């Protein structure tokens with residue numbers, strides 16, 4: 410009997426992992442330059458953290474969480490995102506008193522019970538940054554600049570940044586009133602979800618993807634029209650700073666995002682390569698989140714993106730990946746040759762080189778085919794003559810050049826290191 414993969418969850422074979430490592434290394438390098446330090450937190454939290462943090466009425470909480478009781482009947486959930494956990498960790502470790510300003514990076518698996526399709530999975534992976542402890546618009550602009558820098562470093566152009574401000578808690582009531590007034594005549598013709606949202610949280614109506622609802626949504630007022638003076642000034646400054654950097658963005662008056670903790674700035678980076686799941690990353694400010702999970706009033710801003718989606722875009726654009734090469738392949742003939750090959754391989758690996766032999770005792774022809782498959786930089790063939798003389802021909806695979814070398818691990822290590830330096 411064999412087992413199936415759990416729906417919406419994926420294995421990553423080594424060829425695929427090579428892409429992930431490229432993306433992860435680039436993210437870590439951008440984080441280093443922007444001074445965001447990595448935090449790691451558990452995959453499981455008490456369900457209540459997400460219910461209160463992300464919002465009771467959001468799709469993520471009502472429909473998408475993997476929730477289960479522990480042995481004592483407490484409700485636990487697999488994390489559907491990272492921001493609520495970062496807020497929890499900030500409070501768990503008393504950072505609000507010891508080091509209230511934090512710039513944090515995280516990478517890891519997240520879980521949402523969604524209908525799987527290209528770019529949408531039940532176990533997916535996010536990279537995200539969170540800057541906590543300041544209301545300054547420079548932080549909103551920095552977080553957005555981080556996202557652009559990452560895309561530039563990965564060679565991804567042609568993306569579009571959608572930006573909006575949904576204002577503060579106080580702006581919500583007048584905006585909700587304006588939305589209810591706008592939808593008052595049409596709500597009867599809209600979907601069940603929208604009818605529910607009309608009473609609970611009319612802002613969520615703007616997220617509706619139903620064909621029947623879209624025409625009514627298209628003409629709805631945006632939250633920017635209802636910003637208080639402070640929020641309007643904040644949004645203007647975020648834009649002024651982005652303009653300074655020459656970053657391109659479009660104000661999307663209906664961008665509200667799907668999680669309840671957002672205040673003021675919200676944004677998404679969109680790629681045409683992703684089809685319907687076009688959001689490469691999304692984020693914004695969440696000045697009420699830390700308070701809502703039991704902490705003092707503490708502002709924050711950040712974003713998260715899906716690693717799978719970045720890899721898809723890179724692959725679809727035909728980005729070339731450098732092959733992972735071994736420095737040396739040692740082929741051998743006969744028992745003595747094989748033993749010497751084994752010993753040299755171990756010693757050279759200890760000296761820091763990537764070396765491989767054939768562990769299936771096959772013909773020389775098959776061993777050489779394996780050396781090619783591994784795109785080995787160098788090749789040695791050890792037979793009885795080489796064992797007896799203690800020398801062999803070291804072949805440089807790219808140029809085909811050969812030179813005599815002593816079969817001594819230190820000599821070989823120096824030769825290979827020299828070649829590597831030469832080719833860099």
Ligand code: HAM
Pocket residue numbers: 489490491492521523528529530531533534535537538539667668688689690691692693694695710711712713714715716717718
């Ligand atoms: P989100 O928009 O729910 O925001 O998710 C962020 C990104 O995660 C999406 O743009 C997408 O790239 C990826 N993503 C989400 N769901 C899936 C899925 N089922 N399969 C594959 N990729 C997915 C958040 O999670 C917020 N915590 C972002 C944030 C951080 N806001 C402030 N700080």
